[in-house]
Amino acid sequence: MLPREAKERLLGQRGLVVWLYGLSGSGKSTLAHLL
Structure with missing residues (x-):
């Protein structure tokens, strides 16, 4: 395993x-998919 x-x-x-x-419903998943 590499450091x-x-x-x-x-x-x-x-x-x-x-x-x-x-x-x-505040858009967390939508934002995560855009990242």
Whole structure:
């Protein structure tokens, strides 16, 4: 298993976590699909 930093360099990408929260029906899933 590669360390996170090595994988980021290899792929040229950085990891990211985005928390989507809100009321039911507020568009969380729609926004997640657009991301």
